Amino acid sequence: DVKVTQSSRYLVKRTGEKVFLECVQDMDHENMFWYRQDPGLGLRLIYFSYDVKMKEKGDIPEGYSVSREKKERFSLILESASTNQTSMYLCASSSRGSSYEQYFGPGTRLTVT
């Protein structure tokens, strides 16, 4: 079974803090993604990566950065957390083979106060 894990289920941070959200997948997938989910706005793509040390902006990259130093790990970084970044963050991975099926982690519910 594909397994995507995220470092925390719930996280509370203060405005201005630097926040790291970690995602690890165990299926040797090339592609990894970060989405956020907000009521009324659905799921939106923040950043994605097709390979180690590669990253591309998604639809809403402002206020975020990412790091992919190892194939299995993709980190989302909030350089200076703000209250409008309170959200559910979901990580996903997929292979570059014949199937592009994406698999999601359990999510991190981040609250910035």
Next chain:
Amino acid sequence: GIQVEQSPPDLILQEGANSTLRCNFSDSVNNLQWFHQNPWGQLINLFYIPSGTKQNGRLSATTVATERYSLLYISSSQTTDSGVYFCAVDLRGGGNKLTFGTGTQLKVEL
């Protein structure tokens, strides 16, 4: 960008009833997935179905790519089927980035 519309937005069923959820999309796609989001927020993969028909137990899905829609059928619904169902598509040439529909909120009552 690609538009993904799901209907109905909300659905209430009695246990044992059948239902059909619809997903319309505005462009050619490489990939179409159906997910169930449980009350804890986890997205559970139901189907990877860019075209054709698949079945898994009480659930089945059909995608007609040429007409740009997909259907998710739930038969003999159970209370554990409650939650939000999402359709997501990956635009052809779009690099495996999923665009999600707004979801169908399903509640199954005893």
